[in-house]
Amino acid sequence: MSGGARSGRKQLMSPMGQRHKCPSGREEWGESLMALSTKQRTDFAAAVKALRETSPGKEATMYTALRDLFVDILGYPKSSIVVDTAGVRGRPDLTVYAPGGAASTRVSWIVMEAKAEPGAVSTGAKRTKLYAEKAKYITTDTAYFVMVDPQRLVARGTGLGRQEHADIEIEWATVTPEAFEHGLEPLRAEVASVPAVMQKFRDGDESLIACDRLSIDENADAAIQLATRINRNVFFDTLTETTRLLQASTLSALAATRPQREEIKAKVEKFSAAYGGVNFRPYPISVEGRVRDGREKDLAHRKDAALLRRYLAQQPALSRLALDAIPRFAERAGLDPKTEAEKIERFFANETANLILARILLIRFLEDHGFFDVETPEGPLRRRYLCNGGVAAFQGMRGYFDFGYTRLLEEAYRTGGHFYSAAFDETEMDWIIALSDADLSRTVEWSLFRMARFDFATARGDLMSGVYDRFLDRKQRKEQGEYYTPPTIARYILDRLDLAESADILDPACGSGTFLIERYRQVVGEDADRGIAEYAEARRAVESLYGNDLNPFSAVLSQIQLLWHLLAFGSEVKNQGFPDLHIAERANSLVPGDLYDPTQTRFGEIDRTGYAAVAGNPPYIRVERSTELESHAREYFTSARERNGKTFGGVTVGGNAYTLFIYRALDHWCRQPGTDGPTGKLGFIVPLAFCGSDEAADLRALFRPGARWAIREIVDLELIWHEIFDADVLPMILIAEAKPAGDDDTVSIRLADETCLELHEGAKRPAFNFDKLPEQHVRYADLFTPDGRIMTRLTPRRVEILKKLRLNGTFRDAAMPYWTKRGKGGQQVALAQPGGIGAASWEEQRLIRYGLATRREVHTVAGGGHTVFKGENITAARFTGSPTYEHLDVLKASSPSIWSFQSILPPTLYALPLIEQVPVAAPFNPATVAVLNTVVVFGPRPDLTTVPFDAVLLSSIYSYFYVLTGRRSFQNKIRSHIYPTAVGELPWNEAIAAQAPTLATIREKLLTLCERRFEQVAGLRKEAAKLGLKALKDLVRSHPGAKISFSDAFKDEPQFTLTVGEIVEDLGSWSVRLEEDGEHFIVFDDAGLAQLAALGLSQMSGDVASRTSILNALVPVDEAMAEKLRKLHASFDAGALDEKINVEVVKLDAIVGKALGLSEKDIVDLQAEMNTDPFLSRVRPRYPFFRPRQYGRRINLEREHRYATV
Incomplete structure (x- = not known):
């Protein structure tokens, strides 16, 4: 076919299916408006033939023929039809775009789905099934859903009240170009636009009003129920879109008044300075100073107050806005007018817009329930303010008096107030009514147009909840x-x-x-x-x-x-x-x-x-x-x-x-x-x-x-x-x-x-x-x-175990005691309790304290000093990453903490990160290493120096105890502040010390296994790089039209520990979850790209990730490369090493649990919960070299839904 749009055609049918007469007075059904050339007829026949001869599974071969039919016969520019040539599952096969409501915008007017199987859309049941599957593509502005198979085309109206019985059918076996044009006349390009429908709304077309049902009749057939569900989705989309537009226009209108408001405030502030303050009353507008001592001052005040009052009364709405409404709002919101003026305006505009929309909805409810109807000799007359004919009647006043649509709202509010005044009583948000702003008026009109289509008389309570x-x-x-x-x-x-x-x-x-x-x-x-x-x-x-x-x-x-x-x-x-x-x-x-x-x-x-x-x-x-x-x-x-x-x-x-x-x-x-x-x-x-x-x-x-x-x-x-x-x-x-x-x-x-x-x-x-x-x-x-x-x-069982653990001593008992006293020369310290005169002024301490603080200038020592780490550097048994400072002079820190007492410090202390899921500890030498106050320092008693406390804390017993009973703060990802008090309350029994040699052996095995596990991951990544993986951003770039977006959590928490989870499908988009709680995720508009990305990103599990590292992560570029990567993953048996690590942890649990008074059954039950409970199974110590997978939590990259569907 020619591929070019033909012009010069006249409109035969409106979008609502109403016939129009030609100037000659005859109806032109069954007769083309422009003679087709022989080539065009030949191309039409070829396109139909290609559709009829489509082979099963070859839907993509239908797309070009369908596009050309819509271009050559229905008059669409080729550029307005987007074909899914890449076969992306998150897009319709073809989308026909038309002009949108705003300038230079376009909307998906027609959505098409092609099926290669003959008879795929032959019956109402089959059409309803396909319509239900593809309903997610229907937007607020979509007018038609077109279904095609090798035998027929079916066009189903989706917008503004079109019903299932109005399906338009075209049989390929008998269709002619004229019949195709005649049958699909409502879909022609010249009637395909939001402005065309909106003009009908202004003109009073009642067919556009209250035509879409909003509640589902369970007794209705499947097609009607489906249409109603789509209406509800469109209603919610409309509400979201209208809110956004109203908020933007209201903020723009408010910002436009800023110069006038500033002038008003300046005049009032000048008056206030002259008379010791000002009292302003908005209704009626009046103003007076607070100090006017003496007759002359009083006379001057009367004159100045009268002039100012006259000035304010000339612009009452702006005066109330500047002097009353916005200041009251700022006070209520707890915002500072001097430092948060921009935020005040934005929040104030949002609430104003939201109130407008809420009242529009209430009036639409009242209209559709007949509250505004009037009795006439001929019977009840339906009266509407915000739909036709209110909008149609308003057009004359709007044109003659240059009124904005806020005037129509004002009248509707006044009438609505007769039925329930509290909903329409004037508030500080009603400043907008008196404002004449063209952009705001257009947005209000758009909002009325959007809300007019829905039949609110059919709305039920479940629709409006939430x-x-x-x-x-x-x-x-x-x-x-x-x-x-x-x-x-x-x-x-x-x-x-x-x-x-x-x-x-x-x-x-x-x-x-x-x-x-x-x-x-x-x-x-x-x-x-x-x-x-x-x-x-x-x-x-x-x-x-x-x-x-x-x-x-x-x-x-x-x-x-x-x-x-x-x-x-x-x-x-x-x-x-x-x-x-x-x-x-x-x-x-x-x-x-x-x-x-x-x-x-x-x-x-x-x-x-x-x-x-x-x-x-x-x-x-x-x-x-x-x-x-x-x-x-x-x-x-x-x-x-x-x-x-x-x-x-x-x-x-x-x-x-x-x-x-x-x-x-x-x-x-x-x-x-x-x-x-x-x-x-x-x-x-x-x-x-x-x-x-x-x-x-x-x-x-x-x-x-x-x-x-x-x-x-x-x-x-x-x-x-x-x-x-x-x-x-x-x-x-x-x-x-x-x-x-x-x-x-x-x-x-x-x-x-x-x-x-x-x-x-x-x-x-x-x-x-x-x-x-x-x-x-x-x-x-x-x-x-x-x-x-x-x-x-x-649970009752957990209570039993926790009670047994609380019968023990605590880590405070295991911590090194020392004594301190404050005097004129500063704080003194002693390892043994001092006696004699002044003994009572010495206070016993235990060595469980925060690290040092460097709040002011940092002092270093050339060739000496301490290497300083923070909490993020600490894993079980070792420090990781780069230090915060090197060569730090700890004695000159803002708060040196225990380094003030270097004379009593033992050769080995333990560092515990302040914020983690559960306590882990890394040993260090305080003579050369220091830690910041994002770390808790634990020092054992001198007789316990051989106990590997870092290994002891890796026991599941301590994880179980802490997350169930030790947390004093609650952060996401099951983290908390592990305060010194919480460390001191961990259970301790001297029987643990007797097992120090065995515990030390287990510690060494664990460290070796963890290091091997880390090396295995490094080897896997090295081999994967040889497959030709590309950066994620390059993969997306290589697919024209594809795009990704990152969840808002990336703004709140730029770095996080990555664990690739499930892929969640939602209305044509696919979200790859990047951590267990689902806060960080990436949204793809292509299911295939989401699968490739998830597979590649899974190699980063356990890494600290960011938006940048994810965009540059290496991922497979096609299914063939993905299959090679899966085989490579399968060849690296991480599970075997993980199981060996788990065996050592079980040994730890047996030793620690027995020492703390737990029975074998207690320990087994506890371990089972740590592996299977939805909460406890997500808790793991921060192991050295890597963060282990979470036992008992399956991660499935193929799963599309994480919720039960009801």
């Missing part, structure tokens, strides 16, 4: 500290609280209302979706919900989402109205409600005692970063309480805010013991730090046996933290009760791992099914360590 996750992307959520709570986690907490249906519940930091919505769904919402609930029941359920949030946008969104759910009751809501929602805003829940002005917030109505439960996800921020607590509030938290004849202390205010929310909930909001009804309960998601950090110690003390409150359940979420929040925080679920624990009480413990994750079709995130997890019950007293920390990873 919708807030679409308003902020990961980066925004992390930067703004707003962490979305997955609805399934909120629902689990509510189910476990076991509340009566009539129970009142409070969420004191409700955010977008996830807990409140899930409580509504728990009580009545799911029945409402099934059509078996009454509106009176729904009203009662909503009226039992109470919430507050400092952020007014979040509070409004909470209300809007609850209203969405109530709209399922349609006419009853219109007749009876919405119930009053008890959701307050602009109040810090930690400040008593009676301190707030009731005209500014409803928090005073909500801040009461007597709730059956308090549930939510309180903020995880340090109090000094948030709004400063009022003195009365500080006194409330720190004051002691008398309860049941006992005095209990308060809690410190300087810690993390979540601790104060826990205290306030159980001390005040929850129903207290001795009052009517069951004692109140708490269900929070909080950081694991609650269990071990010093800042939560006084709060934990109130949960000890016999104290004020009782913990009823813990769900440890450490292993799946990255699936829950877009923040580096390890969470847990805490369920507690506002009464003391009884002597016979137990605690329920669940330990979450990947088995509880379920990925529902079309979802961005997995759901969480914690009911799958085994439920352990342990005695309440066993939950606490001797120093009051809480152990979350307990």
